[in-house]
Amino acid sequence: MKKLSLSFFLILFAMTAAAQQVVVKVHNSTSQQRQELVEIDAQTVYKKLGIAEGRNFRVINAVRQEIIYQITYDGKILIDASVRPHGTATFTIVKGTPREPKVYVCGRQYPERVDDIAWENDRGAYRLYGPALQKNGERAFGNDVWVKNTPDLEVEKRYKTELDNHPAIQQLKKEGKTEEAQALEEQTTYHFDHGYGLDCYKVGPSLGCGAPALMDGDQLIFPYCYKDYQILDNGPLRFTVSLTYHPTAYKGQKLTEHRLLSLDKGSNFNRQTVWYDGAKKPIDIASGVVIHNEDTQSVVLGSDYVHYADPTDNPAGQNFQIYVGVVFPDGATETKQVENVGHANGIFGHALCIQRGVKPGQKLTYYWGSAWSKFDCRNQDEWQLRLNNFKKAVAQPLTIEVE
Numbered sequence: 001m002k003k004l005s006l007s008f009f010l011i012l013f014a015m016t017a018a019a020q021q022v023v024v025k026v027h028n029s030t031s032q033q034r035q036e037l038v039e040i041d042a043q044t045v046y047k048k049l050g051i052a053e054g055r056n057f058r059v060i061n062a063v064r065q066e067i068i069y070q071i072t073y074d075g076k077i078l079i080d081a082s083v084r085p086h087g088t089a090t091f092t093i094v095k096g097t098p099r100e101p102k103v104y105v106c107g108r109q110y111p112e113r114v115d116d117i118a119w120e121n122d123r124g125a126y127r128l129y130g131p132a133l134q135k136n137g138e139r140a141f142g143n144d145v146w147v148k149n150t151p152d153l154e155v156e157k158r159y160k161t162e163l164d165n166h167p168a169i170q171q172l173k174k175e176g177k178t179e180e181a182q183a184l185e186e187q188t189t190y191h192f193d194h195g196y197g198l199d200c201y202k203v204g205p206s207l208g209c210g211a212p213a214l215m216d217g218d219q220l221i222f223p224y225c226y227k228d229y230q231i232l233d234n235g236p237l238r239f240t241v242s243l244t245y246h247p248t249a250y251k252g253q254k255l256t257e258h259r260l261l262s263l264d265k266g267s268n269f270n271r272q273t274v275w276y277d278g279a280k281k282p283i284d285i286a287s288g289v290v291i292h293n294e295d296t297q298s299v300v301l302g303s304d305y306v307h308y309a310d311p312t313d314n315p316a317g318q319n320f321q322i323y324v325g326v327v328f329p330d331g332a333t334e335t336k337q338v339e340n341v342g343h344a345n346g347i348f349g350h351a352l353c354i355q356r357g358v359k360p361g362q363k364l365t366y367y368w369g370s371a372w373s374k375f376d377c378r379n380q381d382e383w384q385l386r387l388n389n390f391k392k393a394v395a396q397p398l399t400i401e402v403e
Contacts, residue, residue: 045077073232117243125155214283224245268376303331
């Protein structure tokens with residue numbers, strides 16, 4: 001009886017001790033240094049720690065520093081892992097209250113700016129257009145790019161500064177004080193760089209950077225502005241939004257487009273999954289980047305990607321470039337350049353990745369994103385290298401071991 005009791009207490013002690021922490025090992029099988037978010041199943045961690053779902057815990061790295069994490073809408077724990085080539089990074093998860101995290105990624109709808117949805121991370125910012133803009137009659141179909149050169153959050157400040165000063169600028173113009181109005185606009189508009197970046201990417205009636213579209217032969221069938229949205233994750237490490245669009249006529253069918261879009265800390269690329277309700281037969285889906293009349297030469301077509309050095313809305317004045325690209329990690333049926341009829345609206349055409357014969361209900365996942373020559377990619381050769389390394393990382397993800 002004593003032996004049984006001793007064995008029981010030894011087992012109970014061992015189980016209790018093991019429940020005090022969870023060790024997570026992140027393995028890098030590639031020859032490249034890796035820095036990216038990894039996903040750990042939250043239920044596994046709760047179970048191993050012996051705590052209820054939603055209870056607090058802390059994540060500690062190998063040099064005993066606490067690091068921030070995020071729990072996603074779909075039950076993943078995100079941590080930002082740096083792993084050397086063919087190396088392993090070890091993290092320890094323990095019970096406790098985490099410190100207040102620094103937010104690197106966030107977004108929201110801006111009803112005060114015609115229902116824009118804008119989001120950003122520590123490398124760049126993006127927006128897509130909403131129902132209020134569509135009601136105004138403006139034809140802006142694609143994704144916009146806002147460049148930045150700081151890891152700090154900029155979008156909220158840009159909107160506030162721009163919108164707060166707009167009435168005063170209009171009043172000065174109304175009073176005939178043109179110079180004063182121009183001076184105030186130059187000091188406050190997000191279309192000028194005030195040291196942290198700006199909005200100088202032209203979208204208009206195009207895909208902009210990375211929007212999806214149905215394809216009929218070589219003709220793009222653009223979606224208009226979103227109908228409904230739901231923000232699923234909002235930092236500190238990942239932003240995720242779900243979007244539904246109005247039905248689109250396509251080869252005698254009415255198709256409703258859905259998008260699931262996310263952006264991670266440290267990434268130049270958004271992840272996007274698109275699918276269509278209502279399809280009765282295979283459809284063709286494209287995504288790509290708009291090519292502007294000011295530069296038609298810097299288009300690069302790969303077998304499963306396209307990229308472009310965009311000249312901005314004022315090439316001679318800005319004298320910098322925005323690098324944009326789209327990657328189809330599972331391959332594309334074809335990549336090609338398609339010209340805009342008459343090169344209207346300053347749009348020469350599009351560089352496209354096209355997936356033909358997508359089955360009804362099938363989901364297509366791809367990536368799109370950007371970099372800025374005044375920040376993290378100084379020229380298009382660096383952008384090509386960034387894109388190549390990103391493709392390799394998607395093909396060979398870091399592996400997770402939970403102990």
